Amino acid sequence: MNNLIKNSFFTFIKPLTPSVTQIPTRLHLSIMSSINNEIPTATPINKRAQEVSPLPKVKKQKLKRYKAKKADPTSPSGVLQFEIDDLLKTHNLTRDEVSNDISAILNDFSRDDENSITHKYHRIVNDVEILTLTSSGDGLALIDNPVEQTKKQIAIVPFGLPGDVTNIRVFKTHPHYVETDLLDVNKKSPIRRDDLIKDKYFGKASGSQFEFLTYEKQLEIKKHTITNAYKYFAPRLMGEGLLPTTGTTIASPLQYNYRTKITPHFDMPRKVKVLEERPPLGFGQKGRPTWRKDTLEVGGHSSTLDIDSCALATDILNTGLTNERRKFNTEYKNYKKGATILLRENTIVLDESKDIKEQLGEGSRDENGEVSYVELEDKEHGVKLIKTCVTNQRQIVAEYVDGYTFNFTAGEFFQNNNSILPIVTKYVRENLQIPNSKADEPNYLVDAYCGSGLFSVCSSKGVDKVTGVEISADSVSFAEKNAKTNGIKNCDFIVGKAEKLFESISTPNDRTSVILDPPRKGCDEVFMKQLADYYPARIVYISCNVHSQARDIEYFIKETEKGSHYKIESLRGFDFFPQTHHVESVCVLSRV
Numbered sequence: 342m343n344n345l346i347k348n349s350f351f352t353f354i355k356p357l358t359p360s361v362t363q364i365p366t367r368l369h370l371s372i373m374s375s376i377n378n379e380i381p382t383a384t385p386i387n388k389r390a391q392e393v394s395p396l397p398k399v400k401k402q403k404l405k406r407y408k409a410k411k412a413d414p415t416s417p418s419g420v421l422q423f424e425i426d427d428l429l430k431t432h433n434l435t436r437d438e439v440s441n442d443i444s445a446i447l448n449d450f451s452r453d454d455e456n457s458i459t460h461k462y463h464r465i466v467n468d469v470e471i472l473t474l475t476s477s478g479d480g481l482a483l484i485d486n487p488v489e490q491t492k493k494q495i496a497i498v499p500f501g502l503p504g505d506v507t508n509i510r511v512f513k514t515h516p517h518y519v520e521t522d523l524l525d526v527n528k529k530s531p532i533r534r535d536d537l538i539k540d541k542y543f544g545k546a547s548g549s550q551f552e553f554l555t556y557e558k559q560l561e562i563k564k565h566t567i568t569n570a571y572k573y574f575a576p577r578l579m580g581e582g583l584l585p586t587t588g589t590t591i592a593s594p595l596q597y598n599y600r601t602k603i604t605p606h607f608d609m610p611r612k613v614k615v616l617e618e619r620p621p622l623g624f625g626q627k628g629r630p631t632w633r634k635d636t637l638e639v640g641g642h643s644s645t646l647d648i649d650s651c652a653l654a655t656d657i658l659n660t661g662l663t664n665e666r667r668k669f670n671t672e673y674k675n676y677k678k679g680a681t682i683l684l685r686e687n688t689i690v691l692d693e694s695k696d697i698k699e700q701l702g703e704g705s706r707d708e709n710g711e712v713s714y715v716e717l718e719d720k721e722h723g724v725k726l727i728k729t730c731v732t733n734q735r736q737i738v739a740e741y742v743d744g745y746t747f748n749f750t751a752g753e754f755f756q757n758n759n760s761i762l763p764i765v766t767k768y769v770r771e772n773l774q775i776p777n778s779k780a781d782e783p784n785y786l787v788d789a790y791c792g793s794g795l796f797s798v799c800s801s802k803g804v805d806k807v808t809g810v811e812i813s814a815d816s817v818s819f820a821e822k823n824a825k826t827n828g829i830k831n832c833d834f835i836v837g838k839a840e841k842l843f844e845s846i847s848t849p850n851d852r853t854s855v856i857l858d859p860p861r862k863g864c865d866e867v868f869m870k871q872l873a874d875y876y877p878a879r880i881v882y883i884s885c886n887v888h889s890q891a892r893d894i895e896y897f898i899k900e901t902e903k904g905s906h907y908k909i910e911s912l913r914g915f916d917f918f919p920q921t922h923h924v925e926s927v928c929v930l931s932r933v
């Protein structure tokens with residue numbers, strides 16, 4: 342850019358436009374990018390010279406336009422927009438004051454030049470204070486705009502904690518924020534506890550964000566995430582004081598080695614038909630951070646890190662990972678494209694009268710070709726359990742929750758942290774109780790989005806009838822089998838969309854409670870309207886995306902005809918995923 346300013350074209354522009362130093366920088370950038378693109382069209386300055394010796398024709402390059410991707414407001418990138426606005430409000434800034442000239446970067450055809458606009462934007466910035474945390478667990482900071490002195494930029498700093506003073510590298514620009522890598526922490530946040538980190542890949546891999554926080558702090562942050570979600574997506578409920586205080590987040594009994602499913606993957610390098618070298622097998626890298634100096638080389642430097650153990654996965658999955666990596670070392674040449682390897686824990690209730698090996702079934706095998714397993718004891722229910730690691734998506738596996746056994750295919754949805762499930766299912770069961778019920782009054786339960794019947798089965802005692810609905814026919818057939826295997830006779834399951842449910846419910850609404858446990862995108866308006874028309878006595882809404890939950894609850898109470906007859910009784914998180922930013926939120930509604 343500076344070269345351009347110095348060169349003779351600039352002297353040509355000068356009489357036609359204000360001096361570059363006088364014009365606002367934003368306009369300056371646009372002019373510069375148009376200089377870069379349209380130099381050949383500027384030649385008319387010297388028409389006579391052109392006639393004498395015509396300049397060679399250079400193909401005119403088209404200006405690239407920034408196309409914003411449409412994001413669901415309740416997705417991480419949608420929520421970030423609310424978080425950016427929050428930060429701007431605190432610092433008395435407008436969106437315009439933190440906007441970046443995306444068009445100049447997109448149309449920077451001299452980006453290899455170290456004076457280019459891209460180099461100016463994508464630079465190292467030292468001594469940046471982290472101001473706040475996003476709900477995705479990243480730090481947010483304000484830095485100076487590198488080309489427009491009156492403006493600022495919002496920087497996303499993964500692994501930055503509020504109060505940290507850091508050095509960061511900006512590597513990607515968006516209209517209202519920039520993405521950065523954390524290079525150094527010059528001054529530590531009072532909440533930073535690097536001594537707690539157990540995982541050698543932490544700070545580099547994308548899977549976990551919170552290992553350097555005490556567990557109490559993690560739970561507190563998740564509570565804050567829930568409160569913020571309702572502030573953003575249920576502003577009317579918040580404004581009218583209709584929300585209860587968010588409860589304390591319920592801890593997971595296991596805080597490491599809890600995940601019962603992991604999916605390491607590898608990519609096929611571009612233009613490679615046969616793999617000559619074993620590619621890294623593991624999980625995605627989160628940028629190119631360098632703040633953990635002693636683990637810089639760990640896992641390599643590809644966008645997929647080579648990962649030989651997972652601190653969050655159960656012991657048997659780590660054994661499976663070792664087995665499958667050994668297998669991959671010799672078999673990688675057989676792959677024609679990248680692939681994901683499923684590692685799913687399978688639990689078998691041991692029949693002590695039989696040989697263990699006869700009961701194992703298929704599973705990941707050790708170097709001697711034997712199925713690997715670990716043995717555990719469930720003291721509360723007086724049984725021994727064996728865990729194996731299944732790699733076949735279609736294989737039927739089992740989970741053991743609170744004395745009940747659940748079967749499902751390894752590739753299908755099932756909750757991922759077995760240790761917290763007895764606590765959650767108990768909480769849901771207790772909150773479904775219809776208040777002031779008399780002993781002889783019947784009670785009914787509807788389990789919308791029931792999967793393979795986890796909540797239906799665990800809540801079936803003390804209820805006259807359970808009706809579950811689920812879109813996956815496979816899951817419904819497992820839900821039916823699971824009810825039968827566990828000796829439960831009062832559960833019926835329907836294959837279909839949740840909205841279909843209301844065609845088949847015949848139970849009296851005054852005596853019926855409803856469980857909602859939809860996927861991340863939440864429920865739709867049609868479903869919420871029908872739910873309000875049905876007018877059940879109680880609703881327990883469980884969600885892995887508290888933002889879509891908050892949106893749905895506001896819609897239900899404020900936009901449906903009978904929604905205003907409900908009160909939000911409680912709202913709290915359950916920590917299904919310790920060491921990560923994720924939180925499962927449970928909201929209980931009762932009729933008033």
Ligand SMILES: C[S@@+](CC[C@H](N)C(=O)[O-])C[C@H]1O[C@@H](n2cnc3c(N)ncnc32)[C@H](O)[C@@H]1O
Binds near residue numbers: 792793812813859
């Ligand atoms: C978060 S899972 C919950 C499953 C179950 N409650 C459990 O805890 O195991 C959401 C379930 O909703 C199902 N689902 C998605 N869209 C649906 C729809 N429109 N109607 C009914 N079920 C749906 C999915 O197949 C999935 O099993």
